[in-house]
Amino acid sequence: MKEILNIQKQLLPDLMDTMKKRYTILHHILVSGMVGRRTLAVSLNTTERILRAEVDFLKEQGLIEVEAAGMRISAAGRQLLESIEPIVKDLFGLTELEERIRSHFGLKQVVIVPGDSDASPHTKKELGRAGAAVLRKLVAEDETIAVTGGSTMAEVAYHLAATTSLKGCWFVPARGGLGESLELQANTIASTMAKKTGARYRLLHVPDHLGEEAYQSLMQDDSIAEIIQFIRRARMVVHGIGEAMVMARRRKVDRETTEILRQDGALAEAFGYYFDRQGNILHKMPTVGLRIEDIHQMDAVIGIAGGKSKGEAIVSVLRHGHEDVLITDEAAALEIVHHLSS
Template sequence: MRQLIELQRQLVPELLEVMRKRYKILQQVMLAGTIGRRALANVLSMTERVLRAETELLKEQGLLIISASGMSLSEEGRMVLEELEQLGPLVFGNSELEIKLQNMYGLQQVIVVPGNSEQSEASKRELGRAAGLLLKRVIKSGDVIAVSGGTTTAQVAKYLSLPGTIKDVMFVPARGGLGESLDYQANTIASMMAKRTGGQYRLLHVPDHISEEAYESMMQEPSIKEIVEVIRHARIFIHGIGDATVMARRRKTDPEEVRAMVAEGAMAESFGFYFNRHGEPIHKMKTVGMRLEDILKIECIVAVAGGPSKAVAIDAIMRFGHNHALVTDESAALEMIRMHEESGHHGEL
């Protein structure tokens, strides 16, 4: 496949340009759900005349449905778009933003979806869908996949699917999470992912934040010990990223403890740890599940987070240096790049 694409790139480079243009049309229609020609032309910075010719061709191919209310993807269009996205950088190359972020943080892969997921539900859905497609490429038969809670990983669960050739996959929560909103608990998300993929799941019925005494007691329970052992040997870990103070308050952390964390420089929270702006873990909640030493050994760690207000937190977690892939949106990517460019002129962030 790679050889064929390289030959096409050399012999008929215009073919890949046409493919890229039609891919962008299908992608934007999918994001919008239903969209008029004029609005789509504006989004793509394309003349209506050129767009009309392209969309008519896509309609003839059975990929677009055009009605009085606008354009939408047919089922076949969705399948073609997903196939194109599986080929990803191989066909279209990485975008400039993706390459910059890869180089900034030394990541193996970066996916940047259009828009601002804090302002647009479509962009938030696309974050989940892009992460789901990435997982589809990396999950193997027999894998254990650990997941964190949160609104963004819940979006990933909605869009995750696996080919029938992948068997015996198990989804587990990365840590205890009782006490958070049920829809966004890691237990709920692990079970949703399993149901969508035909996989198995195990649940961890312990609170999110417990005392030292309770922790020691729970870790003596055979059933808890067994599931924790499974969690700590996950090959893949998918997690969200949060602002440190927002997450601490959401977890009803003692105000005095929150003030102490802020004084220590806590900027970001992920997988039960709080990090400063240099990516150094400075505070750990006492939770049952994955430990920092387990995270350091995981083969594939995928972070999913977007929105400009998360840029500082994402930057801190990426500086921690143990993620392999990042799925984010344009608004967060641009803000992170701006921060790095400023730090280059005015010293370390």
């Protein structure tokens, strides 16, 4: 298959360009659910006139359905996208990139989607779709799945299809999170995932970061202690990865601690832990929820993060050495490869 693709690239480069273009249009429609032609043209940085011919072709082929409210992918279009995804990854050069990162860090799987989440909301949606697909594939029967908060994780929850039945499973927040935007809290994401899949969920109604005295006090509460023990029995965790200084501001970390993190070279944050360039833990916030030792003992640790700006932070977490699966985008993947020798 790869040899045929290489021949086609040399002899029929225009055909490859057309295939990429039509795949990208179909893919945008899939991830958007329902989208108007004008909105789609803006997302693809093209004109409605140019897009009209392609939309007409896709409609004639039965790959999309056009209604007054906009366009949606058809069952045939969805099936086509699934079947040609490996070919398209080769066309975009992503298969080789996935294997390079996977082998360097000893991961079980790397999934790279085209684009840059920093520049395109569509790419972040695709990260969510890819994350949902991996979760469905790896989840075991009667599993307890811990999830963190954040905008990318909210996209994962959105793309978990209601047709996916995970009855017998539990979704739980990996840590407390009151104070964040409600829709981005781990509690909200855990409950959304459970409701979409027929699973059950438990919530943790405590702040994300606490003073040491408040932390110790909460840990003495029987009801809080019981839910924390339940969360720590999770065998799978799906989590985001943040830039250290960005997350310190978002979590309202005090100025003194933030300056210490900066001086110590903190690059990444995950689970309330801050990591340096080599993947060493520099600092842990007093967080109610999963501890790093719980994560180290899990069957599946799935990290999801994208955007060129997060490339170095992702490397930092991967060097810590306890990720199993990475789901990222093309821009972040290129940054990861750039930092492999540093």
